[in-house]
Amino acid sequence: MNPLFTQKIELQLPDSDIIYYPNFLSAAEAHHYFKVFKETTPWQQDDITIFGKTHPQPRLTALFGENSKPYSYSNITMHPHEFTTELLELRNKLQREIGIHFTSCLLNLYRDGKDSNGWHADDEKALGKNPAIASISLGQERYFHLKHKLKKDLKQKLLLEHGSLLLMKGETQHCWYHQIPKTARPIQERINITFRVIK
Numbered sequence: 001m002n003p004l005f006t007q008k009i010e011l012q013l014p015d016s017d018i019i020y021y022p023n024f025l026s027a028a029e030a031h032h033y034f035k036v037f038k039e040t041t042p043w044q045q046d047d048i049t050i051f052g053k054t055h056p057q058p059r060l061t062a063l064f065g066e067n068s069k070p071y072s073y074s075n076i077t078m079h080p081h082e083f084t085t086e087l088l089e090l091r092n093k094l095q096r097e098i099g100i101h102f103t104s105c106l107l108n109l110y111r112d113g114k115d116s117n118g119w120h121a122d123d124e125k126a127l128g129k130n131p132a133i134a135s136i137s138l139g140q141e142r143y144f145h146l147k148h149k150l151k152k153d154l155k156q157k158l159l160l161e162h163g164s165l166l167l168m169k170g171e172t173q174h175c176w177y178h179q180i181p182k183t184a185r186p187i188q189e190r191i192n193i194t195f196r197v198i199k
């Protein structure tokens with residue numbers, strides 16, 4: 001196994017199974033993937049409707065998959081593009097190193113600190129019960145917040161670094177919300193790739 005990959009931080013949060021691997025990719029690999037995904041991804045900006053009000057989603061996205069099954073969340077239905085060479089490389093690395101075969105991935109581009117991802121759980125029916133979600137971060141590090149759905153005093157902040165992997169599985173989506181908050185700091189772009197199994 002890649003020695004860099006062995007650094008593994010298991011979050012000690014109840015009703016969850018969350019592991020953070022700060023060095024899933026080397027800095028050089030992460031830099032390479034950031035550049036390729038930034039330049040070659042067919043980024044789109046969808047409208048979302050929250051509390052009856054429609055506005056542009058505060059980030060750009062793209063969906064890729066090994067099948068043509070659409071994926072719906074927050075009143076958006078996305079249709080997948082075919083996996084690229086680089087996404088297949090990452091998908092195969094995840095398969096080798098954590099033993100999960102992912103079928104799809106959603107890319108997020110956070111252009112600056114005004115881009116964000118509001119409180120949600122990835123608990124869509126299409127992901128099944130207790131889904132595994134592997135989230136790779138490239139570029140600008142951003143804070144990731146977690147809060148328990150019922151136990152209001154349970155929360156956690158985690159900095160997602162360039163080249164890191166955050167693996168969420170077990171009951172995590174059932175019991176916790178997560179978000180990428182906005183920040184007023186002047187910051188650079190970040191790309192996030194969340195690999196999922198879409199049934």
Ligand SMILES: O=C(O)CCC(=O)C(=O)O
Nearest residue numbers: 108117122135180192194
């Ligand atoms: O950007 C991130 O790290 C989180 C992305 C996310 O939660 C999602 O796409 O469902």
Ligand SMILES: [Fe+2]
Nearest residue numbers: 120121122178
């Ligand atoms: Fe999410």
